[in-house]
Amino acid sequence: xSVQEISSWYTEKIIERIQKNxxxxxxxxxxxxxxxxxIKQSIGNRIPISDEFIVVFWKNENCWTxxxxxxxxxxxxxxxxxxxxxxxxxxxxxDKTDSMNQIETKTQSEFLxxxxxxxxxxxxxxxxxxxxxxxxxxxxxxxxxxxxxVA
Numbered sequence: 001x002s003v004q005e006i007s008s009w010y011t012e013k014i015i016e017r018i019q020k021n022x023x024x025x026x027x028x029x030x031x032x033x034x035x036x037x038x039i040k041q042s043i044g045n046r047i048p049i050s051d052e053f054i055v056v057f058w059k060n061e062n063c064w065t066x067x068x069x070x071x072x073x074x075x076x077x078x079x080x081x082x083x084x085x086x087x088x089x090x091x092x093x094x095d096k097t098d099s100m101n102q103i104e105t106k107t108q109s110e111f112l113x114x115x116x117x118x119x120x121x122x123x124x125x126x127x128x129x130x131x132x133x134x135x136x137x138x139x140x141x142x143x144x145x146x147x148x149x150v151a
Contacts, residue, residue: 021132090142
């Protein structure tokens with residue numbers, strides 16, 4: 001399978017799951033193609049623009065995440081975090097802080113942590129959005145998912 005075919009498979013499955021989880025109805029969630037030019041420019045100031053970009057999770061120019069067919073990019077606290085989708089393998093969790101009880105964690109937590117990837121953190125809008133993202137990432141990265149082999 002070509003790299004382009006693999007990218008197309010990820011794009012199709014991500015969009016399918018994003019729509020199923022109704023994430024595009026949530027505040028600050030946009031398909032890359034439909035995002036405002038100011039958002040695209042702000043992201044472009046931090047990382048090179050790519051045809052592989054799919055969904056933007058936007059808080060402001062200092063806090064955003066971009067899901068592509070190859071990577072997750074997140075920008076917060078003046079730092080870019082980049083994780084390759086094929087390295088995730090369904091292994092992530094909601095960032096739990098000692099100061100939050102279980103209900104607060106479900107409604108207020110804004111980060112997914114990737115323990116097998118040096119505990120890197122990726123920002124997402126809290127509540128239903130972060131859970132929808134978790135569902136999407138599990139679907140496209142879990143070991144049992146029939147996804148194309150990476151060339």
